[in-house]
Amino acid sequence: MSERSPRAEPAPPRWTEVRALAEAVLAQPPERRAALLDRACGGDAPLRAEVEAQVRACERAAQAVGFLAEPAAAFAAPLLAAAPDDVAVVLRATLGARYDVERELGRGGMATVYLARDVRHQRRVALKVLHPELGAALGAERFLREIELTAGLQHPHILPLFDSGRAGGLLYYVMPYVDGETLRTRLTRERQLPLDDALGIAREVADALAYAHARGVVHRDVKPENVLLHDGHALVADFGIALAVREAGGGRMTRTGLSLGTPQYMAPEQASGGRGVDARADVYALGAVTYEMLVGEPPFTGPTAEAVVARMMTETPRGISGQRPSVPLDVEAAVLRAIERLPGDRFVSARAFGDALRAGGRAGGGAGGVWTVPSRMRRGPVLVALAVAAGLASAAGGAAWPSSSRGRA
Numbered sequence: 001m002s003e004r005s006p007r008a009e010p011a012p013p014r015w016t017e018v019r020a021l022a023e024a025v026l027a028q029p030p031e032r033r034a035a036l037l038d039r040a041c042g043g044d045a046p047l048r049a050e051v052e053a054q055v056r057a058c059e060r061a062a063q064a065v066g067f068l069a070e071p072a073a074a075f076a077a078p079l080l081a082a083a084p085d086d087v088a089v090v091l092r093a094t095l096g097a098r099y100d101v102e103r104e105l106g107r108g109g110m111a112t113v114y115l116a117r118d119v120r121h122q123r124r125v126a127l128k129v130l131h132p133e134l135g136a137a138l139g140a141e142r143f144l145r146e147i148e149l150t151a152g153l154q155h156p157h158i159l160p161l162f163d164s165g166r167a168g169g170l171l172y173y174v175m176p177y178v179d180g181e182t183l184r185t186r187l188t189r190e191r192q193l194p195l196d197d198a199l200g201i202a203r204e205v206a207d208a209l210a211y212a213h214a215r216g217v218v219h220r221d222v223k224p225e226n227v228l229l230h231d232g233h234a235l236v237a238d239f240g241i242a243l244a245v246r247e248a249g250g251g252r253m254t255r256t257g258l259s260l261g262t263p264q265y266m267a268p269e270q271a272s273g274g275r276g277v278d279a280r281a282d283v284y285a286l287g288a289v290t291y292e293m294l295v296g297e298p299p300f301t302g303p304t305a306e307a308v309v310a311r312m313m314t315e316t317p318r319g320i321s322g323q324r325p326s327v328p329l330d331v332e333a334a335v336l337r338a339i340e341r342l343p344g345d346r347f348v349s350a351r352a353f354g355d356a357l358r359a360g361g362r363a364g365g366g367a368g369g370v371w372t373v374p375s376r377m378r379r380g381p382v383l384v385a386l387a388v389a390a391g392l393a394s395a396a397g398g399a400a401w402p403s404s405s406r407g408r409a
């Protein structure tokens with residue numbers, strides 16, 4: 001029989017308690033603070049450490065707010081040395097009255113996303129904070145103005161923007177919390193999705209893109225991490241953020257060496273830094289995501305971003321039905337057309353791509369005639385046979401691009 005310990009482990013300090021204590025400490029003159037901490041925290045070292053961290057963050061945030069008249073790089077400077085967890089503490093200190101930060105949800109190349117409670121509306125939200133060094137490199141006003149454009153998007157498959165702003169030198173925006181998973185998480189688990197699921201998700205994302213494109217907003221960062229799945233339906237996140245970062249960064253973005261975007265899903269003209277990137281870059285990205293849902297890996301993989309881009313510029317992707325014979329030829333033709341290297345060879349719009357997927361999925365491989373055959377499908381029978389043989393030989397799984405470790409929903 002196991003012996004019961006006389007005392008349970010102390011529960012982790014609660015934020016309300018930490019915050020109340022931190023406020024009390026901050027109200028004291030510096031020489032009286034240690035005594036108050038001794039009294040209030042007793043021997044509870046974790047509680048004391050949390051309260052001290054909160055007090056330090058509040059002081060840092062107050063200092064940063066004092067710099068608001070300065071350029072972004074200057075006011076963000078005190079936060080540059082802040083560890084990511086300190087960012088959460090700064091948020092609690094500066095935004096605590098509006099958003100109760102609960103925990104980190106995930107981290108991407110540009111930002112960290114926290115689960116928070118919108119205090120006024122009593123709802124759970126995702127609070128996304130740009131990494132301090134990125135926030136410092138951007139023109140804050142410009143960034144906030146640019147993302148306002150995306151706040152006007154209202155569509156059943158676009159995750160809306162609730163709020164945005166600047167707190168303690170950090171740039172943030174707020175969106176609904178999606179209690180589900182990202183498409184990345186699902187792909188990591190299942191590798192290939194059932195055909196109907198893959199086509200359903202692709203069509204919903206195509207609808208969302210077509211809606212935004214009609215309003216002049218291009219996503220520029222369509223990838224499995226930005227497709228959130230809720231109740232089997234797709235919600236596209238981060239609409240217009242990549243462009244807002246680019247616009248607000250100006251020349252500084254290249255100087256700071258920050259690379260934006262994920263090469264596997266990036267259209268060749270976007271990966272090569274071309275200026276004339278339009279809606280067809282999103283068509284390419286959705287084509288690449290759809291290819292991965294069907295095949296199990298994106299059209300071009302490689303050990304580094306440079307290797308992926310080099311292959312994208314010189315090679316044609318492997319056919320789909322050769323690797324997965326259950327995929328109808330019409331669907332394969334539509335996906336390969338979406339990822340044509342030249343924008344002019346792709347569908348003219350996300351709407352046209354979505355329609356082709358709809359027709360292809362229904363026809364189950366029949367001749368649709370809605371689009372012309374993509375250049376890379378115009379192959380002789382020998383090449384098709386070789387492609388099928390190659391697909392069978394690698395059916396056990398080829399070399400996959402190391403999947404992102406960032407997608408944790």
Ligand SMILES: Nc1ncnc2c1ncn2[C@@H]1O[C@H](COP(=O)(O)OP(=O)(O)O)[C@@H](O)[C@H]1O
Binds near residue numbers: 110
């Ligand atoms: N609205 C949201 N609801 C729930 N989880 C989210 C939400 N937005 C983002 N996430 C999670 O946070 C992670 C990081 O998001 P982000 O910073 O946009 O980087 P990325 O999109 O490159 O993964 C996402 O992969 C996802 O797991």
Ligand SMILES: [Mg+2]
Binds near residue numbers: 108225226237238
């Ligand atoms: Mg994202």
